[in-house]
Each structure stands twice: as structure tokens, then as C-alpha cells.
């Protein structure tokens with residue numbers, strides 16, 4: 001069935017098995033093209049084939065509408081008659097032809113493992129929540145579509161407190177991710193439903209101090225969920241990290257201790273995210289050193305993600321953090337890139353303090369604000385049930401924001 005439309009395409013309504021409709025939706029999103037253009041190409045290729053294809057099972061085909069160039073549908077129907085197949089069969093075969101000729105693009109892996117340091121010495125701002133959420137977003141299934149918030153929302157928020165986020169369905173990023181719980185409080189470990197490592201066994205701290213007996217790899221656990229496949233791992237923390245400064249006192253080049261400890265497992269991952277404790281000092285030095293730009297690395301591949309809140313005390317903490325990072329850069333002669341600022345717990349209903357400090361954060365151009373995350377109940381609920389947020393509530397506002405963030409950093 002066709003009906004005329006403006007322009008050079010006409011609307012076509014037919015039927016297509018729901019499995020093919022879903023595959024078409026995902027694959028076109030993976031290639032960043034419109035469904036109508038894929039169907040058009042599939043029909044063109046199908047019409048050009050010399051022989052009949054195998055029958056496709058079209059039982060339970062569902063209504064399917066698209067737009068095709070004027071005249072293509074009529075010519076296609078005539079071909080279906082000539083080949084002795086139904087329209088639904090011909091259309092299904094055409095879509096299959098397109099799917100076969102346009103396989104899923106492989107995941108684009110970074111040249112150098114990306115090391116993201118999530119930091120701020122101010123406590124409770126959302127470092128752990130962001131480290132987990134962004135890591136989950138990086139690891140989602142590339143063969144499924146996931147709701148992502150369109151990023152221009154942040155700019156719109158400045159104009160209008162009630163700006164409604166727009167969503168877009170995009171394929172997962174499919175990267176192999178390691179979340180490193182670098183905080184003796186062990187929050188990341190516990191929030192993801194795991195136990196801190198036993199105090200008398202091996203730990204990241206012991207590996208950094210050169211006291212470990214086994215391999216670091218043996219401490220890593222999987223975060224189980226179908227949407228992450230086997231791509232999301234966690235290096236749990238141990239409360240012995242409280243002793244990091246003491247244990248490292250006799251170690252040479254202490255700031256490189258984290259890098260040395262993680263070196264053996266780096267090749268297993270595309271992204272390593274370090275959830276820092278709320279403190280400055282040796283742990284922050286070691287994390288900053290780990291996130292520095294390496295000689296073969298492009299700017300912005302690795303670096304620091306700074307989590308703040310839209311309130312005045314966050315600005316003071318930010319000044320302290322950036323001056324420490326500047327000192328580190330100077331003292332150690334390293335480049336640590338800023339990946340951006342994330343304003344968390346944002347709630348415009350808190351009035352002028354919140355809205356004006358959001359404007360102030362937005363006014364900082366380098367690093368720039370790459371995400372604004374609201375104060376949302378789902379985050380707290382996910383922590384309560386010890387599940388990854390993106391698995392617990394995949395379409396909640398914070399989950400769609402975390403996916404936008406991961407793509408903003410990517």
C-alpha cells in the first residue's frame with residue numbers, strides 16, 4: 001500500500017517479521033543511517049539478484065511502514081509477482097539482503113587503554129556513582145539499543161530550568177571496562193554487590209607496595225548482567241588502602257606505584273576507571289600519574305574527570321584540586337588532561353544557589369562541563385539493592401545521562 005507524500009518519496013505500508021524489524025533498527029543505528037535508506041538499498045539489491053532466495057519465515061509478521069523513492073514499490077511488487085513470492089516474503093528477503101551486506105561494525109577500540117581518574121577530595125559529591133555509571137555505559141551491549149540523553153540538554157538547562165531532555169536510541173559502546181575501587185571506604189565494591197577483599201590477603205595496596213603474593217588479575221571480579229556481557233569487571237578495594245601512605249613510604253617512585261600494579265592487566269581492557277577517595281595526598285598523586293598523557297597518547301584519551309555539585313563549597317574544593325593537579329604537573333613534569341567537569345545532584349528547585357553556581361561551572365571553558373546529573377531516587381535505590389544503576393533502571397534519567405556522558409568523553 002502506498003500513499004503520496006511531499007517530495008520524491010512515498011509512504012509504504014506492509015508487514016515484516018518483528019525479529020527483522022528489530023535487527024533493522026539496531027543495524028541502521030550502528031551504521032548511523034535511516035531505516036528507509038536501508039530498505040531502499042535492500043530492495044534495489046534484491047531486484048538485481050539473478051536467482052530466488054531461500055524462503056524467510058514470515059509467520060506473525062507485523063505492520064511495517066517506511067518511505068521509498070517514488071515508483072520503487074510498484075516496480076518491486078511487479079517483481080514479487082514475477083518471482084512468485086508474496087510482498088511480505090519479498091520485503092523480508094530484501095531486508096535480509098541488506099543485513100547480510102551491511103554487517104555490524106566492529107567495536108572501535110582505543111589505541112592506548114583509556115585511564116579515567118574520577119576525583120575530588122570533597123566527599124559525597126558522586127565520584128563513585130559516576131565512576132560506576134560511566135563504566136557501565138562504556139560496557140553496554142553493542143548489539144542492542146539503549147536510551148541516551150541528547151547532550152544539548154545541558155545548554156538548554158541554562159535557559160530553562162524545566163528543559164525536557166530528548167532521548168535517542170543508540171547501540172551500546174561494547175568496550176571492555178575495569179572499575180578500580182581505589183578508596184579504602186570500599187563503596188564502589190559494595191554498591192556493585194561485592195565484598196571488600198580480606199585484610200590478610202592480597203590487595204591493590206599490597207601490589208602497589210610490592211608485598212603481594214599472587215597476581216593482580218586474580219583479585220578481579222565480573223559484574224554480572226546480560227547487558228554488559230563479560231565486558232564489565234571490578235577490582236575490589238580492601239580497607240588496607242587506609243595504610244597506603246605508610247606502606248608506600250619505602251617504595252621507590254611512589255607516584256608510579258599504581259601504574260606498576262595495573263600494568264599486567266592493562267591489555268585486557270579498553271577503559272580503566274579509577275574511583276578515587278575523597279582526599280588529596282599520595283593516592284591522588286598516584287592516580288594522577290596513572291591518568292597522565294603517555295608519550296604515544298592523543299590528548300583527551302585519558303585524564304581526570306572532576307565531579308562537583310552546584311553549590312559554593314564545591315567551588316572551593318575545585319580550586320584546591322586544580323591547584324594540586326597543577327603542582328603535580330609542574331613537579332613531575334607530566335601532562336594530565338582534564339576530561340571535563342560533571343555537575344552532580346543538580347536540583348534547580350534549590351533556587352538561586354543551584355542555578356547560579358551551575359552557570360558559574362558552565363562559564364569555565366577549560367575544563368568544560370560535560371554533564372549535569374539531577375538528584376534522583378534511582379541512584380539511591382540501586383545502591384540499596386547493590387545493583388549497577390544501568391541494569392537496575394536502564395531508562396531512568398540518570399542512566400540516560402550516564403550514557404550521554406560516556407559518549408561525551410569518547
Ligand SMILES: Nc1ncnc2c1ncn2[C@@H]1O[C@H](COP(=O)(O)OP(=O)(O)OP(=O)(O)O)[C@@H](O)[C@H]1O
Pocket residue numbers: 122123124125126127128129130183185187276277278344345346373374375376377379380383398
Ligand atoms: N545524582 C544522584 N542522585 C541521587 N543520589 C546520588 C546521586 N549521585 C550520588 N548519589 C548518592 O549520594 C551518595 C554519595 O555519592 P557517592 O558515593 O557517589 O559520592 P562520592 O563522591 O564517591 O563520595 P566519597 O567522597 O565518600 O567517596 C551515595 O549514597 C549515592 O548513591
Ligand SMILES: [Mg+2]
Pocket residue numbers: 127128129183187188275276277
Ligand atoms: Mg566514593
